[in-house]
Amino acid sequence: MTLVIQLIFGLVAALIIGAAMMVVLVRNVIHAALWLIACFFGVGALYLLLQAEFLAVVQVLIYVGAISILILFAIMLTRQVTGEGVRQLVGGWRLWLTVAISALLFAVVIVPTVASQQWNVPPPLGPEGAPEPLAGPAELGRGFVSEFLLQFEVAGVLLTVALIGAIVVAYEERARRRRVLTLAEEHELRKRAAASDQPAGD
Amino acid sequence: MEPLQIPPVNLILLAPLLTVVGWASALLLVDVFLIPEGKKKLTGYLAIAGLLVAGLVGLPLWNVSGSTFSGMLVLDRYSLSLTWIFVIVGALSIAMALDYLPRHGIEQGEFYPLIMFAVAGMILLAQGTDLIVLFLGIEALSITLYILTGFAYPRLTSEEAAMKYLVLGAFAAGFFVYGIALVYGATGTTSLAGIAEFLGRQTLVAEDQTLLLAGAGMVLIAFSFKTALVPFHMWTPDVYEGSPTPVAAFMSVGTKGAALAALLRVLAFAFEGVQAYWLPVLAALAAITMVVGNLGALGQTNVKRMLAYSSIGHAGYILLGIMVASERGAEAFLFYLLAYALTNLGAFGVVIALEQQGESVWSIEDFAGLYQRRPMLAVAMALFMFSLAGVPPTAGFMAKFFIFTAAYEGGLGWLALVGVITSAIAAYFYLRVVVKMFMQEPAREVQPELNRGLNADIIIAGVATLLIGLVPTPFIFLAQQSLVALGG
Numbered sequence: 001m002t003l004v005i006q007l008i009f010g011l012v013a014a015l016i017i018g019a020a021m022m023v024v025l026v027r028n029v030i031h032a033a034l035w036l037i038a039c040f041f042g043v044g045a046l047y048l049l050l051q052a053e054f055l056a057v058v059q060v061l062i063y064v065g066a067i068s069i070l071i072l073f074a075i076m077l078t079r080q081v082t083g084e085g086v087r088q089l090v091g092g093w094r095l096w097l098t099v100a101i102s103a104l105l106f107a108v109v110i111v112p113t114v115a116s117q118q119w120n121v122p123p124p125l126g127p128e129g130a131p132e133p134l135a136g137p138a139e140l141g142r143g144f145v146s147e148f149l150l151q152f153e154v155a156g157v158l159l160t161v162a163l164i165g166a167i168v169v170a171y172e173e174r175a176r177r178r179r180v181l182t183l184a185e186e187h188e189l190r191k192r193a194a195a196s197d198q199p200a201g202d
Numbered sequence: 203m204e205p206l207q208i209p210p211v212n213l214i215l216l217a218p219l220l221t222v223v224g225w226a227s228a229l230l231l232v233d234v235f236l237i238p239e240g241k242k243k244l245t246g247y248l249a250i251a252g253l254l255v256a257g258l259v260g261l262p263l264w265n266v267s268g269s270t271f272s273g274m275l276v277l278d279r280y281s282l283s284l285t286w287i288f289v290i291v292g293a294l295s296i297a298m299a300l301d302y303l304p305r306h307g308i309e310q311g312e313f314y315p316l317i318m319f320a321v322a323g324m325i326l327l328a329q330g331t332d333l334i335v336l337f338l339g340i341e342a343l344s345i346t347l348y349i350l351t352g353f354a355y356p357r358l359t360s361e362e363a364a365m366k367y368l369v370l371g372a373f374a375a376g377f378f379v380y381g382i383a384l385v386y387g388a389t390g391t392t393s394l395a396g397i398a399e400f401l402g403r404q405t406l407v408a409e410d411q412t413l414l415l416a417g418a419g420m421v422l423i424a425f426s427f428k429t430a431l432v433p434f435h436m437w438t439p440d441v442y443e444g445s446p447t448p449v450a451a452f453m454s455v456g457t458k459g460a461a462l463a464a465l466l467r468v469l470a471f472a473f474e475g476v477q478a479y480w481l482p483v484l485a486a487l488a489a490i491t492m493v494v495g496n497l498g499a500l501g502q503t504n505v506k507r508m509l510a511y512s513s514i515g516h517a518g519y520i521l522l523g524i525m526v527a528s529e530r531g532a533e534a535f536l537f538y539l540l541a542y543a544l545t546n547l548g549a550f551g552v553v554i555a556l557e558q559q560g561e562s563v564w565s566i567e568d569f570a571g572l573y574q575r576r577p578m579l580a581v582a583m584a585l586f587m588f589s590l591a592g593v594p595p596t597a598g599f600m601a602k603f604f605i606f607t608a609a610y611e612g613g614l615g616w617l618a619l620v621g622v623i624t625s626a627i628a629a630y631f632y633l634r635v636v637v638k639m640f641m642q643e644p645a646r647e648v649q650p651e652l653n654r655g656l657n658a659d660i661i662i663a664g665v666a667t668l669l670i671g672l673v674p675t676p677f678i679f680l681a682q683q684s685l686v687a688l689g690g
Binding site: 109112113116142145146147148149150151154155157158160161162164165167168169171 | 206207208209211223227230271272274275310312315316319322326332334335338339341342345346348349352353355412413416419
C-alpha cells in the first residue's frame with residue numbers, strides 16, 4: 001500500500017515540478033499559462049494524498065477554475081499575445097551564471113533545512129488526545145468564526161479596499177477614453193440617426 | 203452538531219481601529235452620494251476629522267490594556283502611542299493632498315478614504331500579536347499604497363512606480379507567507395506568544411531548528427522589503443519619485459513606521475530567545491542601510507529621490523532602536539519615529555509647495571534663492587533639513603542622540619559609530635539644500651504654491667520639530683510611559 005502511495009506521490013511530484021519548469025521555460029505565454037494549470041492540478045492531487053479533500057477541491061475550483069482563467073483573459077486582452085519574439089534579458093554565459101547563482105542561493109536555504117530538520121514529528125494531538133481532525137469544510141468554517149474571526153473580518157476589509165482600488169483604476173481609464181454607450185443609448189442614437197436620415201433622403 | 207462558540211470579543215480594545223475603518227467606509231458612500239463633483243475637498247476635511255476622532259477615541263484607553271479575538275490583537279500603550287503617530291501622519295498627508303490633487307488634475311474622492319484604510323492597516327500592525335494578523339495588516343497597507351502610488355494615472359511615471367511597487371511588494375508578501383508557514387511548521391503556532399513559549403520551553407539547538415530559523419529569516423526579508431532596508435531598497439527611489447508627492451510623504455513615514463513597529467514586536471517578543479541568531483543579521487543590515495542610503499543621497503539632484511535615499515538611511519537608524527529591543531531601545535524607537543515623521547512630512551510639504559503644475563522634475567535648482575522670494579518657506583525647509591541631518595536644537599538631533607545612546611548601551615557601540623559617521627556624511631546633502639536656498643540666485647522662475655492645507659502642514663511640522671528639539675522631556679516621558687506593558 002505504502003509503495004503504491006509513494007509511487008503516486010512520485011508521479012504527482014514529477015508532474016508538479018515538470019509543469020512548473022515548463023511554465024518558466026516555454027516562450028509562448030499562453031502555453032505557460034496552460035502548464036500552470038497542470039501544475040495546479042498536481043498540487044490538488046497532492047492535497048488529496050494528504051487526505052485534505054476539501055483543500056483539494058478548493059484548489060481545483062479556485063486556482064484551476066478562477067485564477068487560470070483570469071490569467072488567460074489577461075494575456076488575451078494584452079496586445080503582445082504570445083511573446084514569441086521577445087528578446088531575453090540575459091543570454092549566453094551570463095544566463096548560466098545567473099542560473100548557478102540562483103541555484104546556489106536556493107541550496108543555501110533548502111539543503112540545511114531539508115537535511116537537518118527532524119521530520120518525523122508526530123501529528124499534533126487534539127484536546128481529547130486523539131489526532132487532531134484534518135481540516136474539512138466544517139472545521140474551516142468553525143475556525144473562521146471562532147479562533148480566526150479577526151483574520152476573517154480583516155480579510156473582508158482588505159478585499160473591499162482592493163475592489164475600491166480596482167474601480168478607481170478602471171474608472172480613471174474609462175474617463176480618459178471615449179464614454180462607452182449602453183445598448184439602450186446606442187439603440188436610441190440609431191433610431192434618431194435613421195429619423196434624421198429620412199427627411200434628408202426625401 | 204454542537205453549536206458554534208463565538209469567542210468573547212472586547213471591541214473597546216480596538217476602538218480607534220474600528221473608528222477609522224467605519225469612518226472610511228461611511229465616507230466612501232458619503233463621497234459618492236452627498237458630495238458634489240468639484241467639492242471633493244470636503245471629503246478630505248471629513249477624512250481628517252475622522253482620523254482626529256479616532257485619535258481622541260484612543261485617549262480614554264491609555265490605562266486600559268488587554269488582548270482580544272483569541273489573543274490575536276492586543277491593546278497596550280505601545281500600540282496606542284503608535285496609533286496616535288499614525289493618525290497624525292495620515293491627517294497631515296491628507297492636508298498636503300487637499301490642493302495637490304486638483305492642481306494636478308487627479309482629484310478623486312476615493313483618495314481620502316483610501317488613506318484612512320492605509321492608516322487602519324498601520325494600526326492593525328501596531329496591535330497585531332499574530333503573524334497572520336500582521337500579514338493582513340501589511341497587505342491592507344500595501345494594497346492601498348499600490349492604488350495610491352498609481353493615483354496620478356495620466357502620468358506614466360506614476361503608473362510605472364505602481365507597477366514596480368506591486369511586483370516587488372507581491373514578492374515580499376510571498377516571502378512573508380512562506381516564512382509564516384515554515385514558522386508554523388516548526389512551532390505549531392502563528393501567535394507571537396505561542397512562538398515565545400515554544401522557544402522558552404526548549405533549549406534551542408540551531409541544527410534542530412533550521413525550519414524555524416529559515417522561517418524567521420523569510421519573515422525578516424519581507425519586513426526588510428517593506429521598510430526598504432538595503433539590499434531590499436531598490437524600489438524606493440523610483441516609487442517615491444513616481445507616486446504623487448503626498449503619497450510619497452505618507453509612505454516614507456507611514457509604511458516604514460508601521461512595519462518597523464511590527465518588527466519590533468515580533469523580534470522583541472516572539473523571537474527573543476533566538477536573539478543570538480537575528481542580531482548579527484540585523485546589525486549588518488542596519489550598517490549597510492545607513493551607509494548605502496546616505497551615500498546614495500549624495501549624488502542626487504532630484505529632491506524627491508534625495509528624500510527617498512534619506513528615508514532609507516533613516517530606516518537604518520530606526521533599526522538600531524529595534525535591535526536593542528530593550529526598554530531603552532523601544533523608547534528611542536518611538537521617539538525617533540515621531541521626530542522623523544513630523545520632520546519628513548514637513549520637508550515633503552515644502553517640496554509640494556515648489557512642485558509646478560504638470561512637471562515631474564523636482565530639481566534642487568528650484569530651491570535656489572528661495573529665501574529672497576519666500577523667506578518663511580526657506581526657513582521652514584532649513585529647519586527640516588537641519589532636523590533630518592541631526593543638528594541641534596531640532597527634533598532630529600534629540601532623536602539621533604537617543605537612538606545612538608540606546609545602541610551604545612545595548613552593546614552595539616560600533617553600529618552607533620557607523621551611525622554617527624553616516625550622519626556626518628548626510629549633513630552634506632541636507633545642508634546643500636540650505637546653501638542653495640540662502641546663498642544662491644534663482645536659476646529659473648518658480649512660483650511656490652501655498653494654500654491652507656499645506657500651510658497648516660508645514661507650520662505644524664515645523665513647530666513640532668522645534669518643540670521636540672527644545673523641550674524633549676514631555677515626549678520622552680510619553681515614550682517611557684508607552685512601554686509600561688510592552689508585549690502584553
